[in-house]
Amino acid sequence: MLSxxxxxxxxxxxxxxxHLEVEGDDGTHFSAVVVSSAFEGKRLIQRHQLVYAALGDRMxxxxxxxxxxTLTPAEWQNA
Known part of the structure; x- marks a missing residue:
């Protein structure tokens, strides 16, 4: 089971x-707050695709x- x-x-x-926060306690369902400058100028779907690519086949x-x-550092600062 994944933690x-x-x-x-x-x-x-x-x-x-x-910045990265990950929560989940059943080993298969998780929520995450991901803050990365890699998200600059990217639409929401593109940001999610970057996270999915990092996880690869684990998804x-x-x-x-x-x-x-998924937030840029500026968005996180203003949130």
Whole structure:
């Protein structure tokens, strides 16, 4: 079963993040707040695709659901 901390490490390994919070306690359903400068100038779907790319095949195999808030550093500062 996957832990929130493991999921956090998977995202960090594939995407440079200024801030990252991951929650979830059942091992398959998670929520995340991902703040990355890589999101600058990108639409929401493109931001999510960057996170999914960082997770690779784990999205199909280990993670059933991932709810995300994807923000640039400026958006995070103003939130």
């Amino acid at each position: 929130s901390e493991q999921l956090k490490q998977y995202i960090l390994a594939g995407l440079a993040c200024e 199909r195999a280990e993670i059933h659901a991932l709810s995300m808030k």
